[in-house]
Amino acid sequence: MxxxxxxxxxxxxxxxxxxxxxxxxxxxxxxxxxxxxxxxPRLDPDATVLVTGGTGALGRQVARHPVTEHGVRHLLLTSRRGLDASGAGAFRDELVALGAAVTVATCDAADREPLAEVLAGVPDEHPLGAVIHVAGVTDDGVVESLTPDRLAAALRPKADAAWNLHLATREHELAAFNPLLVLRRDHR
Structure with a gap:
């Protein structure tokens, strides 16, 4: 230089x-x-779209979008509390009223084996077509106050889950991996 x-x-x-x-x-x-x-990304309305954290406040906002804007008719919503999350049943009913078939699964995407089990349940006639990863555990504080344990607890549902999703879906022909960020990836 x-x-x-x-x-x-x-x-x-x-x-x-x-x-x-x-x-x-x-x-x-x-x-x-x-x-x-x-x-x-162009989403196939007959494919299944996975939304992690799909029963939380942000996840609900995100999960509506593929249905209302892309015509997606098959959603798989995962969260650590599943249908036990406050309002999750009503939200599922709302999406069904919009014309979507909705499966809500209790699954922490940061746990590799349960995530693989949930994905194995996606029907062949509606294969996984997109993944939207909406994870959130906050631990607000200034950098000096973050301990390794606090940082690990905040990053686990984000980074570990994203890595597990990558590993679990790398053989799938996805139109999008986290369209919230409009990320595309090459699976080859």
Whole structure:
């Protein structure tokens, strides 16, 4: 890297930059627009969409979207409390009224074997087509107050579960893996 490039990088004031093929790149969040159809995965209405954390407040908001916006007719909602979660039965009934067949399973996606068992129950006539991972355990606090145990408890349902979902679904032909983040992945 030349002195000129280094001076140009420092002059940007950006906290992070990457140099790729001679171009400086910075991280930016941009609002999705109608002109970007590739950002929205096409979901097969006959395939099953898995929503982890699907009986929680955020999971419910997310689980409605494939049904109302993509015409998905088969949902598998998992959560640690399943139908015992407050309002889960009523939510399932709401989705059924919208035309979806809904299965609610008690399963912590951070536990690999129970997750595999739940996924093994997805019917062949409605194979798994997408995974939306909505996990949340919060342990608010400033960084200095986070202990290894608190950090592990907060990250387990996020990171461990995401890894388990990846491993359990890597052989599936998924249209999307966590469309909330619009992530696509190559299964090969």
């Amino acid at each position: 030349t002195a000129e490039v280094i001076q140009a990088v420092l002059a940007t004031g950006e906290p992070q930059l990457a140099l790729r093929d001679g171009a400086l790149l910075s991280l930016r969040l941009v609002r999705a627009t109608e002109e970007a159809p590739a950002a929205t």
